[in-house]
Amino acid sequence: xxxxxILVKGNEAIAMGxxxxxxxxxxxxxxxxxxxxxxxxxTALVEAGGEFIQAESEVAAANMLLGAAACGKRAMTSSSSxxxxxxxxxxxxxxxxxxxxxxxxxxxxxPGLGNIDPxxxxxxxxxxxxxxxxxxxxxxxxxxxxxxxxLTIEAFDLAFAYRNPVLILGDAILGQMxxxxxxxxxxxxxAGEAESWSLSGANGRDPRLLKSLYLSExxxxxxxxxxxxxxxxxHSEVRGEEVLTHDAQLVVVAYGSIARIxxxxxxxxxxxxxxxxxxxxVTLFPYPALALAELxxxxxxxxTIEHNTGQMVDDVRLAIRRHxxxxxxxxxxxxxxxxxxxxxxxxxxMENEPQTEEVRHV
Amino acid sequence: MYKEELAFSAPDVIVDTPMHFCxxxxxxxxxxxxxxxxxxxxxVDSTICVGSVGCSVFIYNYLRLDAxxxxxxxxxxxxxxxxxxxxxxxxxTYQGDGDLAAIGLSEIIYAxxxxxxxxxxxxxxxxxxxxGGQMAPTTMVGQKTTTCAGGRCQERDGAPLKxxxxxxxxxGTAFSARVSVDSIVHLKKAKKALRKAFxxxxxxxxxxxxxxxxxxxxxxxxxxxxxxxxxxxxLTSYFPLGNFKxxxxx
Numbered sequence: 229x230x231x232x233x234i235l236v237k238g239n240e241a242i243a244m245g246x247x248x249x250x251x252x253x254x255x256x257x258x259x260x261x262x263x264x265x266x267x268x269x270x271t272a273l274v275e276a277g278g279e280f281i282q283a284e285s286e287v288a289a290a291n292m293l294l295g296a297a298a299c300g301k302r303a304m305t306s307s308s309s310x311x312x313x314x315x316x317x318x319x320x321x322x323x324x325x326x327x328x329x330x331x332x333x334x335x336x337x338x339p340g341l342g343n344i345d346p347x348x349x350x351x352x353x354x355x356x357x358x359x360x361x362x363x364x365x366x367x368x369x370x371x372x373x374x375x376x377x378x379l380t381i382e383a384f385d386l387a388f389a390y391r392n393p394v395l396i397l398g399d400a401i402l403g404q405m406x407x408x409x410x411x412x413x414x415x416x417x418x419a420g421e422a423e424s425w426s427l428s429g430a431n432g433r434d435p436r437l438l439k440s441l442y443l444s445e446x447x448x449x450x451x452x453x454x455x456x457x458x459x460x461x462x463h464s465e466v467r468g469e470e471v472l473t474h475d476a477q478l479v480v481v482a483y484g485s486i487a488r489i490x491x492x493x494x495x496x497x498x499x500x501x502x503x504x505x506x507x508x509x510v511t512l513f514p515y516p517a518l519a520l521a522e523l524x525x526x527x528x529x530x531x532t533i534e535h536n537t538g539q540m541v542d543d544v545r546l547a548i549r550r551h552x553x554x555x556x557x558x559x560x561x562x563x564x565x566x567x568x569x570x571x572x573x574x575x576x577x578m579e580n581e582p583q584t585e586e587v588r589h590v
Numbered sequence: 591m592y593k594e595e596l597a598f599s600a601p602d603v604i605v606d607t608p609m610h611f612c613x614x615x616x617x618x619x620x621x622x623x624x625x626x627x628x629x630x631x632x633x634v635d636s637t638i639c640v641g642s643v644g645c646s647v648f649i650y651n652y653l654r655l656d657a658x659x660x661x662x663x664x665x666x667x668x669x670x671x672x673x674x675x676x677x678x679x680x681x682x683t684y685q686g687d688g689d690l691a692a693i694g695l696s697e698i699i700y701a702x703x704x705x706x707x708x709x710x711x712x713x714x715x716x717x718x719x720x721x722g723g724q725m726a727p728t729t730m731v732g733q734k735t736t737t738c739a740g741g742r743c744q745e746r747d748g749a750p751l752k753x754x755x756x757x758x759x760x761x762g763t764a765f766s767a768r769v770s771v772d773s774i775v776h777l778k779k780a781k782k783a784l785r786k787a788f789x790x791x792x793x794x795x796x797x798x799x800x801x802x803x804x805x806x807x808x809x810x811x812x813x814x815x816x817x818x819x820x821x822x823x824x825l826t827s828y829f830p831l832g833n834f835k836x837x838x839x840x
Contacts (some may be wrong), residue, residue: 238729279674283667291664291697295640296670298658303675321661429679437650437657439641445720529814542830571838 232411238402239264241373241409242332245380246304247272250417251330253279253296253303255289257311259338260344261400262334265306276415286311290318297327298438306332308400309350310341312358319393320359322425323455324440330380330386331365332396334403337561346400346485347561351539354397355513357549362452364459365393367512371488374409376402379510381413384569386465388421390458397512400537401485401564443510459514469508469518472498472524476505478529478578480570481520481544481554483509488533492567493574502578510529512540517547524548530589531577533570540590556588601629610648614814616804616821617645618711619771620780621652624684627784628655631792633680640669642694644686645719663694663800666701669708680791682709688718691727691751698757705762705796709787712753712799716804716825723809727751730828735809750828754801758834764796766835770803772821776831783833795837803829 236244243265246254254273256266270280279296283289289305296303307315312333335350337343339388357363366386370376373590383394427436442448471491473479482490487508497504507523509516524530524547532541532554541556548554557573559565573585600606604625611617628634639655641647643662650657660668665683673681690698690712701708717735718724724737728750732741742750757790765787769780780802787798803825805817810818833839 253671255671281670281674281704284696286701288667288697290669291660291667292671294664295658295668295673296675297671298668299638299672299675299679301675303671317661318664321659325659427638427658428676429638430654435650435654436656437659438657439650441647441659452605458614467772477729563730 233408235408236373237264237404237405237406238373238376238398239334239404240268240397242306242380242396243272244411245377247276248329248411248413248415249381249384250415251278251304251384251443252301253293253474255281255283255292255305256285256307257286257289259308259311261336261403262306262308262332264403265332280307281287286314287317293329294322294327296413297322297329298427300422300428303440304330304332306334308333309335309338309347312350312353312517320357320361320363321440322393323357323363323365324361325438326391327393327438328391329393330383330387330396331393332398332399334400338402343533343562344400346535346560346564348399348484348486348535348539349514349561350397351534351536354395355515355543358572363455364513365395366390366462366465367395367397369397369483369510370402371484371508373402373405373407377409377411384417390462391425393457397484399485433546445459447542449548450538463509463514466514466516467510468519469510470519471506473505473523475503476528477503478531479505479507479523480574481507481509481530481532481540483512484542486533486559486565489567490533490563490570493570496567497571497574502575504574504578514585515543517543520544520547520549524551528552529577531557531574533557533559535559535561535565556587558586591837599626605652605654607651609652611645612808614798614805614807614817615645616771616802617713619777620711620802620804621649622712623771623784624682624779625653627781627788630785631788633788636678636760637680637682638672638676639679640665640683641670642683642689644689646684646686646713647686647720658663661688663692664697665689666694666697666706666710667729670701670704671704673706677707680788682711682788683759684711685713686719687712687714687716687726687728688713691753699760702757702760702763702797702799705764707791707794707796709798710712710800711784712801713752713804714801714829715804716750717806717809719806719809732787752829754799754834757799761834762796764790764837765833766799767833768801768803768829768831770821770826770831772805779831786836790837821837
């Protein structure tokens with residue numbers, strides 16, 4: 229096993245994770261702030277005998293991904309928010325056709341062209357399917373470059389375990405930040421993980437068909453029964469990180485880069501004597517609702533902080549609805565928050581003082 | 591005593607089942623040509639069929655092949671992914687005119703320009719068939735459809751797209767032809783062209799493309815015989831038959 233400590237960008241960590249996971253095909257279209265991924269893989273993957281195509285659009289890239297996945301290959305695409313919007317049609321077809329794929333969204337500010345700065349504005353799109361029809365993609369939200377590498381490897385395993393698209397949701401902070409990571413896996417994939425269903429030419433066996441069209445009466449309902457049961461099984465993969473929650477009176481809920489910034493806030497406030505903790509969902513779908521509900525049942529207060537105008541807070545409120553509510557502190561896309569930006573709202577909430585910052589309650 | 595003799599049989603790859611196509615539709619004939627060419631070239635076992643959206647969406651019910659559905663218009667991109675993933679397999683798409691020439695124009699142009707080793711069966715019946723006869727990118731000027739009740743107007747809608755000629759202009763296209771199946775003579779030429787579009791893939795020379803002019807009696811509001819006649823008498827003046835790119839001849 230290779231272990232090497234290297235200084236890389238989050239985007240490069242994802243590309244390296246894909247290489248070590250045994251990714252065989254990668255298709256993409258350039259878009260800031262994720263372009264380091266196609267730049268890296270256009271050389272590394274091809275040198276390793278894999279296939280890279282710079283597609284004519286994100287629409288085409290996502291459909292090339294669909295084709296490679298139908299052949300049972302470990303395949304990936306990456307993009308940023310506007311490009312991910314263009315991929316939603318194909319992602320819906322992949323979900324409907326039980327195709328394992330990995331899709332990376334290094335998200336940026338929206339709506340529309342927005343900006344190229346960090347944002348968590350794609351939470352709804354990522355966790356509610358994103359395209360048309362009832363479906364879910366599994367969503368992993370790394371907050372460090374190491375985790376970006378680790379979760380990319382895991383994303384391939386999960387995609388094939390559930391035959392479902394897996395989304396990695398990062399942002400421009402994670403993608404562009406450089407920090408040391410430890411690579412721990414040599415390139416390769418589990419043998420035979422797609423042999424029972426993938427297309428390879430019928431060659432003596434019964435032909436195989438990968439499709440999402442179910443026209444006859446009741447057939448689509450049967451397909452949904454299958455999909456729903458798959459999504460329920462995915463709940464065994466739910467994951468979250470808790471920091472100093474055991475004795476916390478108030479729990480900050482945040483994911484990805486914002487969770488990492490909030491961790492610093494919590495250290496500062498702890499030093500001042502505030503019993504504050506952090507809950508960081510690592511899987512955004514499935515959502516770690518039970519763990520949050522357990523914390524809520526202990527009588528803790530909650531504040532959700534996101535780099536958007538309020539999206540994940542819906543899931544927090546749903547998770548803790550029997551016991552508590554969550555305040556919400558937005559960081560608007562276009563602003564880069566510092567750890568101290570979160571201090572005053574948290575102090576005021578814990579002291580039951582009136583809020584001087586924009587903190588929303590229901 | 592009357593003796594029954596099987597004079598005409600279909601290859602095994604063609605499923606012996608009633609098709610959903612309307613009477614007089616040419617899809618069934620074109621499906622058969624695809625099945626025959628795959629069989630003749632010994633490709634059935636290694637073929638991966640990329641379906642599309644439209645009347646031909648059920649091609650996998652009629653041909654015994656590994657198959658994957660693609661979103662509307664995206665077959666050439668899906669086939670690109672399939673072929674890059676499994677270069678040893680034979681890969682073809684089967685697409686209508688709305689699918690390939692309107693919503694999927696970008697995907698087919700770029701797949702051809704990259705010289706993807708795939709074969710494309712393009713069925714041009716000058717209307718959106720499955721949705722009920724709307725104006726297609728290939729609808730003839732003056733032709734009435736449900737979305738151009740007064741007939742296609744070139745000033746308003748542009749001229750019909752000539753896909754076989756357009757793709758012939760791209761470096762990555764190894765073979766491009768337009769054929770029809772309205773007569774025995776045309777059928778034989780069509781089969782020859784289709785075979786060639788398959789062979790260029792096998793030889794690794796680039797994309798093989800065959801445009802079939804196809805009858806749609808239902809949406810043309812014609813009898814099967816009238817529709818069959820329209821192909822030669824009404825379409826070929828604008829959509830000439832022939833090979834537009836044949837790298838063998840260059």
